[in-house]
Structure formats: C-alpha cells, structure tokens
Amino acid sequence: MKKRLAYLFLALTLVVLALYLFRYKRALVIESKIPITATEVVQIDLRQIEHHLLVDALKNPFKYISFETKKKEDHASFKKAIVIPRNILFFTNDSNFKSAWFSSFFKLKDRTELENYLLQQGFKTLTDEALELFGKGNIVVAISSENVLIAYKKQSHAPVNAVIQSIFNETEFYKKDVDLLKPILNSKSDITYVSSKDAFLEADFKNGLFEIKGKLHSNLFLADSYVPYSEGALAFLSTKINRNHAIFKSLLTNKNKTKFREFTKLSMDSIVNHWNGHLLFNLKAINKEIDTIVTYEYDDDFNKIEKKSVQENNVPHTAIALGSDAKLFEYFYTNNAIQVVENDTLFTAMPLYKMYAQKQKKSLTIFTQKLFDSSMLKAEKYKLNAHMDINRYLENPLEFSLIPVKNNYLQLLGRTSAKLTTNDELLIQVWLKESNRNFLGQFIKP
Secondary structure (H helix, E strand, C coil): CHHHHHHHHHHHHHHHHHHHHHHHCCCCCCCCCCECCCCEEEEECHHHHHHHHHHHHHHCHHHHCCCCCCCCCCCCCHHHHEECCCCEEEEECCCCCCCEEEECCEEECCHHHHHHHHHHCCCEEECCCCCEEEEECCEEEEEECCEEEEEEECCCCCCCHHHHHHHHCCCCECCCCCCCCHHHHHCCCCEEEEECCCCEEEEEEEECEEEEEEECCCCCECCEEECCCCCCCCEEEEEEECCCCHHHHHHCCHHHHHHHHHHHCCCHHHHHHHCCCEEEEEEEEEEEEEEEEEEEEECCCCCEEEEEEEEEEEEEEEEEEEECCHHHHHHHHHCCCEEEECCEEEECCCCCCCCEEEECCCEEEEECCCCCCHHHHCCEEECEEEEECHHHHHHCCCCCCCCCCCCCCHHHEEEEEEEECCCCEEEEEEEECCCCCEHHHHHHCC
C-alpha cells in the first residue's frame, strides 16, 4: 500500500513538473511574426509574467482570495475570445509603420465574444470596408478572418487602417536567427526592446523592484557636464535637453503655450529661445514654517482688537538652474518675472513660494533659500540623472503638488531613479515600500 502511494505521489509529481515545464519553460515564439521592414521590436513574455503572479499568489494566497460574495454578472471575456500566446511582439519603424506600434497576430476563438468584450470596455466601431475595427483613444483592435491585431497609435489622429490591412496581407517575415531578433531569444527578461540602431533594453518585474536597463541611443538628452545626484535629496533632475528633438517639440503645442502664458504671463517660445537646454532641479527638503497672521476686528464700541492666528506651511528647500547667457535673465526682468524687492532679487512669475533669482556665468538659478548653496552646481559627465524619494515626499508633501498624493498606487512606491550615461547605458529603477512581493503582483493585488 505504501509503495502504491509512493508511486502515485511520484507520478503526480512528474505530471505536475511536466505541465510546469511545458507551460513556463518553452522557448519564445518569434519565427514569422515580424514583417521584414520593422526596425524596432518589443517582446513581452506573457508566460514569465504569469509565472511571477503565480509565485506571488502561492506566497500570499489571502491577497488573491476574496471572501466577499459578489453577484455574478454576464461579462464577455478577452481570454474566451482569443488564444493567449506564449509571448506577444510589437513592432514599428520610421517608414510604413511609423504611425503606430503594431502587434503580432492573436488567434481568434470567438468573434462575437471579442466584439462584446470590446464594446463593454468602451471601444467604438470604426468604419472600414475591408476590416472590422474597434477604437478607443490611441488603441485600435482589428479583426480579419481568424486573426486579431492590436495597434497603439503614436498620435491619436494618426491614420492606421491601410497599414493594418497591409500587415494582414504581409507574406515576408523575419526568421528567428536574424541579427535584429537574436537579443530577444537570448534574453531572460520579462520585456525586451531591440532596434536596428543597436539599442537593447530589458525590463523585469522583481520583488519590490521594476527595472529597465540596457543601451538606448537617443539624442533627446545630450552628453555634457551636469550636476551629480545630491545625496539625501527628496527629488533631483539634471540633464541637457535637445530642443530640436521631435519629442521636445511635440510639447510646444499652442494649447500648452496658452496655458503657460495664462499661468505665468510669459511666452514659452521666448524662454525656449533663450535657454540652451541645461536643466537642474534639486529638492533638498521640505521644511515646515509657521507664519503668524495678524487680523483686526472691532468690538461693539468700535475699539480695534488685534487677533493673531498661526498657519503652518510646507515650504520647499529647492534650487532650479536653467542654462543660458544673460538674455534669459534680461527677458524675465523686462517682463517683471524677476523683480528687486528690498534689495532682494526675487523670481515672481510663480508666486507660490518666495523664490530668489541669481544670474550665474552660464545659467539662471532660482532658489528658495536666501543663502544659496553653490555646491548644488558641481559637474559630472552624463546625459540624464534623476531621482525621487516618493515615500519621504508623501510623508510631508507640498500643498501645491503636481503629484496626486492620495493615489492608492502611488502609496505603494518607495523611490525611483533614472540615469543615462555618455555611453548610452540606461538604468531606470522603481522601488516599492514592500520588497518581499513581486512588483506587478503588488499593483494587481495590493
């Protein structure tokens, strides 16, 4: 009897192991998936990401188990509509595919189920004679025969219908042994990016950490001497932006220019023309300051009575440096954005806090402490350096904050950093407060 149980246990173990290896240890599928004109490819290893979540669920079962009884609703399912592949690929280039990122094909299981699912998710039916298309924002889902394709448009108004039709009719695809795809096959990462310009990035969901690393050849950020990361700073950014880059130019829309002028009474174009791209932002700390507010009231006999109240404010200890010759300072001064008040040179364009201005040899520096710390401006060679201690910031945030401090997902974050060296080596890291659980698992099941 004991022998039979032992054999049964061994057999079950072998079956489970075989199923595990079959599902999670099979090679990536990239053969005949990408048209030969593609020059950039992103590969997402769906099985490996699923494995991360499986391990997280086994270690933290109560995060995934709900004891609430919910009324079962009749919703269409994406899983029932298509065959979920081992991995999915997205591709683009600078010519015929330049308008969007296009996916490799999903196999269709149930057309009606997919149509219902997309409509339930807020997609709208798009008009096209040859294809069945659904759109929502920048995302387009196309159905042709037994195949489904997803496109993510780089611009919401970009036309993609004809390109999608050409992909469905494509007959020439990359073989898996081509140079462009070899880094993907050799990678063990959750997400991989390759390009014909020798760029190669890997992204991984680890315990308490999301990390992107590799080589990225981009002239958005220029190699020069910058300020190194200031130890202990709450937030830090130092770089030189290429003002002629398409991404930067895309931010200079008429809508953004109008909003900027309404808020600051200044011209965005004039500032950009006088700025050489150098940017330093250093938030060293947020200090609590107590202000005494004096008001006056009158009693029934019209006697003036002084009343004092105390107001506590969070004030940043920060410095911002913009690379420029004297012309940027002169533009601000001419337009009353810099004023001399009681022998202090103040930056008054954004009067949220009292800010001082100082004209350096190669920059304009704006800071909140009257005694400016010039050690903030030491030089080091790289393209981009950024850091933010989100956890510390949320403990004592500014009243006027661009960050939604009450966001539940933001509360999970600890700190983040990004650095791009002069050799185009990129490292981006996002740490969570809890380091014992998988990064993605914490966002799906906090």
